[in-house]
Amino acid sequence: VSPRTGRRAGESGTEAAILDAARRSFAEYGYDRATIRGIAASAGVDPALVHHFYGTKEKLFVAATRFPRVPSEVLKEIFESSDERLGEDLVRTLLRILEDPEARAPVIGLLRSAMTNEGAARMLREFITDAILTLVTRRAEPDDAALRASLVASQIVGLGLTRFVLEIEPIASASVDDLAVAIGPTIQRYLTGEVRGDR
Amino acid sequence: VSPRTGRRAGESGTEAAILDAARRSFAEYGYDRATIRGIAASAGVDPALVHHFYGTKEKLFVAATRFPRVPSEVLKEIFESSDERLGEDLVRTLLRILEDPEARAPVIGLLRSAMTNEGAARMLREFITDAILTLVTRRAEPDDAALRASLVASQIVGLGLTRFVLEIEPIASASVDDLAVAIGPTIQRYLTGEVRGDR
Numbered sequence: 415v416s417p418r419t420g421r422r423a424g425e426s427g428t429e430a431a432i433l434d435a436a437r438r439s440f441a442e443y444g445y446d447r448a449t450i451r452g453i454a455a456s457a458g459v460d461p462a463l464v465h466h467f468y469g470t471k472e473k474l475f476v477a478a479t480r481f482p483r484v485p486s487e488v489l490k491e492i493f494e495s496s497d498e499r500l501g502e503d504l505v506r507t508l509l510r511i512l513e514d515p516e517a518r519a520p521v522i523g524l525l526r527s528a529m530t531n532e533g534a535a536r537m538l539r540e541f542i543t544d545a546i547l548t549l550v551t552r553r554a555e556p557d558d559a560a561l562r563a564s565l566v567a568s569q570i571v572g573l574g575l576t577r578f579v580l581e582i583e584p585i586a587s588a589s590v591d592d593l594a595v596a597i598g599p600t601i602q603r604y605l606t607g608e609v610r611g612d613r
Numbered sequence: 614v615s616p617r618t619g620r621r622a623g624e625s626g627t628e629a630a631i632l633d634a635a636r637r638s639f640a641e642y643g644y645d646r647a648t649i650r651g652i653a654a655s656a657g658v659d660p661a662l663v664h665h666f667y668g669t670k671e672k673l674f675v676a677a678t679r680f681p682r683v684p685s686e687v688l689k690e691i692f693e694s695s696d697e698r699l700g701e702d703l704v705r706t707l708l709r710i711l712e713d714p715e716a717r718a719p720v721i722g723l724l725r726s727a728m729t730n731e732g733a734a735r736m737l738r739e740f741i742t743d744a745i746l747t748l749v750t751r752r753a754e755p756d757d758a759a760l761r762a763s764l765v766a767s768q769i770v771g772l773g774l775t776r777f778v779l780e781i782e783p784i785a786s787a788s789v790d791d792l793a794v795a796i797g798p799t800i801q802r803y804l805t806g807e808v809r810g811d812r
Contacts, residue, residue: 528779529724529725529728529774530728535780542781560782560783561783561784564775564782564783565796567775568771568775568776568781569767569771570771571774571775571779572766572769572770572771575770575774576766576767576770577767579727579734580741580770581738582742582766582767584759584763585764585767586763592809595808595809595810596760596764596808599802600768603799609795610795611794
């Protein structure tokens with residue numbers, strides 16, 4: 415397990431200013447249109463410093479929203495699974511990360527905001543698309559990649575809501591392994607199976 | 614298509630008082646613990662009158678929340694489908710109902726409230742469980758019925774959010790038929806397939 419990226423404790427004034435500017439930019443412009451250059455300008459620092467602290471826009475987003483892990487790194491690990499275990503491993507890994515209430519809070523918080531705030535919705539939409547799509551593209555036909563990524567997103571978002579927000583039983587209290595067995599094949603089909611029928 | 618149950622236009626003073634009381638009761642006590650007797654008392658009318666106007670608690674809920682259709686009736690129609698078309702027909706029917714923005718608004722509104730308000734979350738949780746479970750029980754082994762119902766709920770809620778709130782493409786603008794083909798088999802497996810592995 416890699417270290418948290420939140421930096422709450424030892425955060426310097428400069429880092430805090432960058433993270434504040436990032437939160438404002440992502441909320442105002444969405445994930446795609448927010449730029450490291452713009453965030454640096456708004457924080458009154460050099461873009462090179464932002465790159466030095468956070469490396470990529472994704473990592474800056476993860477730090478600013480206090481996401482528990484960098485999604486593309488989590489997905490990269492999962493996509494090292496054998497082909498036939500992809501779906502189960504994705505469900506298992508995501509749920510294990512979210513078992514920790516402290517790790518879960520910012521993710522659920524962003525999902526909640528996205529329900530009522532178009533800025534947050536766009537931010538989350540673009541981020542999910544970006545993170546899942548990049549990885550799906552490695553395996554699927556380019557034509558289907560966006561469809562597959564959004565299907566995966568639909569089941570993962572629904573699972574997160576059902577387990578952690580709506581708390582519908584037995585999903586709310588089922589073991590991670592049982593959910594991986596029940597929902598893994600869905601993700602597996604969305605990633606590698608037939609999703610367009612035979613038309 | 615059956616008529617809307619909202620009764621906005623010709624609503625009498627008594628009906629408006631009953632619906633107000635119902636909205637307050639469902640929000641305060643949840644779907645399970647709210648009673649027609651309690652709602653009638655709070656509206657200052659006889660419970661027989663509430664039964665006369667709305668018949669069942671489910672129909673009263675549908676009227677109070679302005680749901681477009683009575684879910685158990687929609688599900689009853691779907692469950693008259695042939696066994697192997699259940700999943701596709703459920704996705705197709707629900708999405709067709711929600712295509713109408715006016716029909717969709719109260720459903721999405723309740724989902725939004727459920728994200729931030731525990732009363733609304735409990736109301737929705739109990740209502741979904743009740744509506745889906747009743748129908749699932751007709752076909753599945755009793756032991757698995759609750760699991761199957763909550764799995765169906767997870768994919769349906771996720772689909773609704775992805776299409777109508779987060780608007781993740783291509784799900785947001787895909788045709789109802791394409792989504793029925795892509796997501797139907799998931800619902801089908803949750804309803805009638807293997808969801809517990811071979812342990």
